[in-house]
Amino acid sequence: MDQKTNITICCPSRGRPNLAKRMLDTALNTADKPQSVDIKFYLNDDDIELPNYKLMLDKYEVGTHRSTVFSWNQLAEQSDSHLYMLAGDDIQFQTQGWDTKFMSQFEKHPDGIFCISFQNGIDNKMTAPHPVVTRQWYEALGYFFPFTFYHWFVDTYTKDLAESVNRYLFLDDVLVKAKKITKDHTAQKIRTQGIPQRDQYTYDMMKKCYFQTDVQKLKEAIK
Numbered sequence: 001m002d003q004k005t006n007i008t009i010c011c012p013s014r015g016r017p018n019l020a021k022r023m024l025d026t027a028l029n030t031a032d033k034p035q036s037v038d039i040k041f042y043l044n045d046d047d048i049e050l051p052n053y054k055l056m057l058d059k060y061e062v063g064t065h066r067s068t069v070f071s072w073n074q075l076a077e078q079s080d081s082h083l084y085m086l087a088g089d090d091i092q093f094q095t096q097g098w099d100t101k102f103m104s105q106f107e108k109h110p111d112g113i114f115c116i117s118f119q120n121g122i123d124n125k126m127t128a129p130h131p132v133v134t135r136q137w138y139e140a141l142g143y144f145f146p147f148t149f150y151h152w153f154v155d156t157y158t159k160d161l162a163e164s165v166n167r168y169l170f171l172d173d174v175l176v177k178a179k180k181i182t183k184d185h186t187a188q189k190i191r192t193q194g195i196p197q198r199d200q201y202t203y204d205m206m207k208k209c210y211f212q213t214d215v216q217k218l219k220e221a222i223k
Contacts, residue, residue, distance in 0.1 A: 006037065006099060006102075007081055007082065008037075008040060008085070009038070009085045010084060011023065011041050011089055012089075013043060014047050014049075014065070016089050016090070017057075023089055024039050024057065026092045027093045030093045032099055034099075038081060040059060042061050042063065044062070044064070067149075067150040068150070069147060082135060085132045086145055087130055090178060090180075095176070102171075105169055109167065113134070113137060113140060114133075114137070115128065117159070117170050118130075130155070130176060131145070133158065153199045153203035156203065157211075160211070164218075167218070
């Protein structure tokens, strides 16, 4: 594990520069090796808060508004790391040394086929809203996070896959606090125009048509 970047945190953000900065600060301040944590933001060129983002953040990409899943994958594909975390701008890292705890999972599973989740202060083990996957996971499946979704169910499908190969690793001793923000303009953009219903349909069809193929790819990588 001598790669410079151990963990890449991928975070699209809109209208929330203060939250994005808070997420970045809590991640780096609680990491054992902050120099090995790469935090990548995707920002929208039509966001009225863009000037404030530029004042607060050092590393970001600016482009047209697009699906969060597209952004999560694109940000991950631009980085060469061991681990890749799907993140929202509203999370706060609470556990000192969370990065060491993440990286230690390679000692238990050196083939690198696993998905990490953790305490979030809301639903905990019931869902994996901010899954962490590996470079080997990407190489086995051909994607970091299932690209067919717009925003919803990407975590559910990822968790389903990991559980199916007995590689869903829930870390009880790590808390990354989350708070679902549902009322601001950013939250409403992904809750309108049938997006949740569209992703529910996509999830059902993915489970029906492609899930077993993805499971088999992971099993072969584990062998």
